[in-house]
Amino acid sequence: MSIYETIQQQAKALGPWLRETRRDFHAHAEGGWCEIRTGSLVARRLTQLGYEVFLGREVCRDASRMGLPTVQRLDAEYQRAMEQGADPEFAPRLRGGFTGVMGVLDCGDGPVVALRFDMDALGVVEAAELSHRPAAEGFRSNNEGVMHACGHDGHTAMGLAVAEVLMNLRDQLHGKIKLLFQPAEEGVRGAKSMVDRGLLDDVDYVIATHMGQRADGVSQVSFTEDGTLATTKLDVTFSGKAAHAAMVPEQGSNALLAAATAVLNLHAIPRSSQGETRINVGTLHAGTGRNVICDRAALELEVRGATTEINDYVERYARRIIQAAAEMHGCSWEITPMGSSPSLQSHPELIKRAESVCRDKLGLRVLSGVKAGASEDFAYMVNAVHEHGGQGMMFHTLSPCAGPFHGRNFDFDEGDMVTGVIAFCGIVADLLQ
Amino acid sequence: MSIYETIQQQAKALGPWLRETRRDFHAHAEGGWCEIRTGSLVARRLTQLGYEVFLGREVCRDASRMGLPTVQRLDAEYQRAMEQGADPEFAPRLRGGFTGVMGVLDCGDGPVVALRFDMDALGVVEAAELSHRPAAEGFRSNNEGVMHACGHDGHTAMGLAVAEVLMNLRDQLHGKIKLLFQPAEEGVRGAKSMVDRGLLDDVDYVIATHMGQRADGVSQVSFTEDGTLATTKLDVTFSGKAAHAAMVPEQGSNALLAAATAVLNLHAIPRSSQGETRINVGTLHAGTGRNVICDRAALELEVRGATTEINDYVERYARRIIQAAAEMHGCSWEITPMGSSPSLQSHPELIKRAESVCRDKLGLRVLSGVKAGASEDFAYMVNAVHEHGGQGMMFHTLSPCAGPFHGRNFDFDEGDMVTGVIAFCGIVADLLQ
């Protein structure tokens, strides 16, 4: 039996375990930098499997973490995680927003391959209707307002299954394997702290996958040379002056008028002929009382561009709008960067090689030319590896997803995790044989 | 010694007590329908003084209460009040948003006079700088985000002092006195429930005061035939559809674009040549995450007009804007009325009589022609009394106030509460002699 047949067999056997594990993560969804329970269970499992495990400050550079929650929030989340079954052996080392985990398997001489799996969930209130499978089958998020609406629960489960299969194959592999379980991918906040910690410095190949939508019924993976979008995340505050809205409206400085003007104009930033752009003001919280001129408005927004240059164009325009909207209504303003990522460009050679493995050796259905979608701070890892001559790549594990990504009804077909595990292990086997 | 001299003497003697009592209320500021501690202490004091006391459902008609907090909030506030020293004998009857209190003193045949004192605070984070006296002298609000920024702490303290003085004078008075301690004046939510409970049905005269700003150093009261503004308070929700802001922005329905469009256009509602108008969107809370198309935006707003007709014009226009803004972006919308008040017109005869008492019998400095300012749901009480042929009136107790009304630095000169007590008692003495 070839190594590829072994991989297929073992991955398929892990199908029920993948489903159970993913559902456990789904039911205990944790936001970025708060993956205490998830990270501690990952660390326990990797340890059980025989990996050398690094975690916490060992894998996250403090100053490179972006968009951290408040200390109060981090503490409260730690308590919550402990109550929900975080592993008491590993959890304390993850506390305070150091939730990354790395498992290393050394198989002697040969290239170094790193695989990235992201663990965090989103700030979405999960659907409770019975038409939503997690609600119907009892694994809806216990953490109200936090939901795995982007499939990272599946990514993490796949990472642990990959860990098991590769450990079983270790005698046939030559080189080193690093499994990176990354915090805070949402908001592109976490990858940079792992890169800046030096974890990618010796890596020859770095690979990640993300769930993707597929139309037809056959299990499949996809590859694309199309890049993801560069992005910057900004928190904005407008500060004005409160006053009684009926007795002395002329004495206030209305931060909400500034914010509303900014929101409309931000969304109206001209498209670029140079490539795709995006802008979104995702949240706005303003004001203290109905009859008080609003003196404070806080916005969370993001800009994106097909290239770093296009992203810069949108960001510059956005900053100009914010400043002018504040000045228009006699307000001050503050802009805090909360996350950022360059655009991600997979290496064409690695794509070609991986495609060939998937199609020819693993018998998987392979799509190409699929759009890359959104942004990914995995781009930091790919860039780091490209810089010293290595190759990086992201592929998609396609599934007939329910609901839009990031929507409250998002779900995927759990059977497709097996396909992702096969692809990961097959590509590693090819690289380390 | 005339009754007016007695009043002056007794009121002045209560100065230190007024200050202490006001500071206690200020330090334990409670929002509308949550005046558990305040109301229970008022009820205890009135009982101690010998008033017949009614409270809770006895004085608030359930279905006429507007803009109630959620049940969860009411419960939490009850616990908070008990921890802060609410009276356990009276508090349970105020629970659940029935926080009104009435003290009755029957002095035999004669007219019925009702005095109204409002007890609630505002959703404002109080200044912590030492230039703010409550902060410097240790009576800043213990309840973060709730502040007596409109002087109702002073009104309530004055009400209790008036209760004491009138009780002392009861042998010289002929008629009945009703002291109405009203919840939820802010947002014009509470008066209607006391009116609809029938408390004003037998009342011949109803009087209230409000703090007002004065420029010079002499203690004074003011009277005006100018009316307050009619007003309507609306809660608005826009509901759209979430979607990943970068991957499928075209699949969302952006509730924040609807809200921002509404905010700008609401403030741009044309002025009316018929009289003053006001519009304020005081708060806006929208969105769940930075990279999610916002699917929900909630606004608290208010409209006002010099007359009920003008207020209706602004409200109609506002409702049209809200509907159109929602439809513009494929959203649905919901408008919930949270409070309302007609305009308040004091009775010219009663003004004339009260002015004369204040100036000629009490020797107070009297201003007239001062603007009435803002809105007041005391208007419901005045209208109810006018309807059966009685007379109603509001006067202002002027003080050199620090900071704007409803601002985080608001404060007043505590010595001016004595002036208000004198005016109240003097007017009652004149009416019931």
Added chain:
Amino acid sequence: MSIYETIQQQAKALGPWLRETRRDFHAHAEGGWCEIRTGSLVARRLTQLGYEVFLGREVCRDASRMGLPTVQRLDAEYQRAMEQGADPEFAPRLRGGFTGVMGVLDCGDGPVVALRFDMDALGVVEAAELSHRPAAEGFRSNNEGVMHACGHDGHTAMGLAVAEVLMNLRDQLHGKIKLLFQPAEEGVRGAKSMVDRGLLDDVDYVIATHMGQRADGVSQVSFTEDGTLATTKLDVTFSGKAAHAAMVPEQGSNALLAAATAVLNLHAIPRSSQGETRINVGTLHAGTGRNVICDRAALELEVRGATTEINDYVERYARRIIQAAAEMHGCSWEITPMGSSPSLQSHPELIKRAESVCRDKLGLRVLSGVKAGASEDFAYMVNAVHEHGGQGMMFHTLSPCAGPFHGRNFDFDEGDMVTGVIAFCGIVADLLQ
């Protein structure tokens, strides 16, 4: 027969002439500084009646004229006027935007009384429906887009009738009469140039009237101590950068986005508790082509306030909005003042005297307490006279007007001009007896 009876008799006899004259002016409506035909016919009539006539540069100070049309436009309007029957003897002296006329009647020793009549029409396309009397009866404006929609055709006709009656009464009068026929009242552009020419320097009383709306059927005049609004008229230009809207949208600077942002925010300038405010962007012209990023947007706007201070508040806020809206979209901006007027406050003594004349001596129905409405650059004349100790006043000649003022259906009852003539002459008779 008393002088007041004589006035009534003569004014009534002029009824048909007033109607015919007003209709002639209405059919040949002329905009501000373009009143060549109107002014020349006024000058001819005053000359015929025996007045000493001054016109053109004799009565308009060049540098004090505000909001002049272009030279090209002035020339074209002159040609138009000549073709429509302007008087060739007087018209040349009015050419180039010097369209004021003054008739002087010296009746020996006594006070100097000036009466002001405004002559200009508005930039409104007059209604053509037969429900609009000027259309039905053949005196709709021949000058498309220019319409007497504010009654100045009636004011001018009344001025000439007053001239005739006063000339007839000259032997019974003691003092001097100045009849000022003012250009460009719309946009508050013309009065200042007559004041700065010194015409009011020797004047003891200055009086003007304006048409007003009345509800019931009796002919009447009204007086008010309520003031008109102070106002400033601004022309604004936003200049950006054109670019192909599809090929390189990111290379443009969009002046229309700046203008639209300004328009919404200007109308959203907060009301003032100090008194009435107004803001209107009346016109906006922007852009050169559908597929070109708009590089130029021109706005005509006005602000108003109950007092000069309040007007200043709105103007300052407006200027800040304009600057910020330009900067927001990388545009430059230019603000040109086109007219301004302080608020108008009639002299209470003169009002009292005039009211008494109208009611007691002329038997007219007199209303008081009516709102003054809008702005009036007659305020410059009143202020000039008040400054050297004289008295000024505006009263209203009420008529059941069709359509709103400045609307395309505006019309008034021509019979009410007689009332205005009676009031003017009666007041003058009282002042100069």
Added chain:
Amino acid sequence: MSIYETIQQQAKALGPWLRETRRDFHAHAEGGWCEIRTGSLVARRLTQLGYEVFLGREVCRDASRMGLPTVQRLDAEYQRAMEQGADPEFAPRLRGGFTGVMGVLDCGDGPVVALRFDMDALGVVEAAELSHRPAAEGFRSNNEGVMHACGHDGHTAMGLAVAEVLMNLRDQLHGKIKLLFQPAEEGVRGAKSMVDRGLLDDVDYVIATHMGQRADGVSQVSFTEDGTLATTKLDVTFSGKAAHAAMVPEQGSNALLAAATAVLNLHAIPRSSQGETRINVGTLHAGTGRNVICDRAALELEVRGATTEINDYVERYARRIIQAAAEMHGCSWEITPMGSSPSLQSHPELIKRAESVCRDKLGLRVLSGVKAGASEDFAYMVNAVHEHGGQGMMFHTLSPCAGPFHGRNFDFDEGDMVTGVIAFCGIVADLLQ
């Protein structure tokens, strides 16, 4: 000498004539449907060269013309053209918006090849600075506000040069040549009327070129399989109600507030993940007077999308915004389609063949993969030919252009017209040999 060498020689010899002719067209720029002078001179030249010429109603289907000027405007433009040297023999047949011209050359059996040249200019005020060559060298547009800012003057000159070269080669060609001089390409208004007239029914190959920007110094052409954008042009009118802005602002319905709200929200229509979108409100004209509530606002706008489906998405959203903005301010609205075009997809086989001719036989430098840019109603012609099995294609003639396309400083290097003529004739020679 090969036919390709002959083409190169003859085209180069026409260099000075091309320059002179282009400058004449440039100096007499004519907007869409007004190309009376241009069209008549084209017709005369084609006739002189020996082509069978069709024009006016023979080549433009009346009802398929989009976005026609008013009859008054068409008449005025006709007069203007006659004064500027339109040919009196042909001009009358072009009058009234039938400005298309076709020259036919029958060379016996073989395929039918159609070449399209567009003739119209844009509504742009041309730069007058001497840094702008047309201004410096005396061929700036005589028609103020109309400018060849997109190179159609060059296209038309090239068409006439192509006509001359192909006539010279007619003995070596086998098939039929149709030279289509199209009106009103700007605004995508004209092509459909030529297609619907049946001119493309027998055509096997249809080819057009457009000027494009090039970076380096070598003369070149480019081909791309990338499509142009589908587009729809809309005229929008908001109608409200005028009223005096100070006296009765509440009686108006403000069409400018509706328009400004629409402008901001139109530009804020969400991007699509399906492909490029564009939106531009190019012009806005609103209001009659500064102190009148604006009762009418007219907008010219366009939407675009990478495919007809994406264009439909933007158009639907735009229509919803327009309706809601009107309703928001109590206005009515009207939307008039003024032009439209599907997206243009060149035939890959024809591209391949033409690239090979240009590179291998004509020795031209050939670029590929260049973006197609903007929209083109030539798409109607390509689609018509594709539908009956033919092949269509657009290529770009690259030049180092000054200023952005559609900008007031636009200009191109006149020497590059020779390259375009060579490419056209070479491709035709290849197809008809």
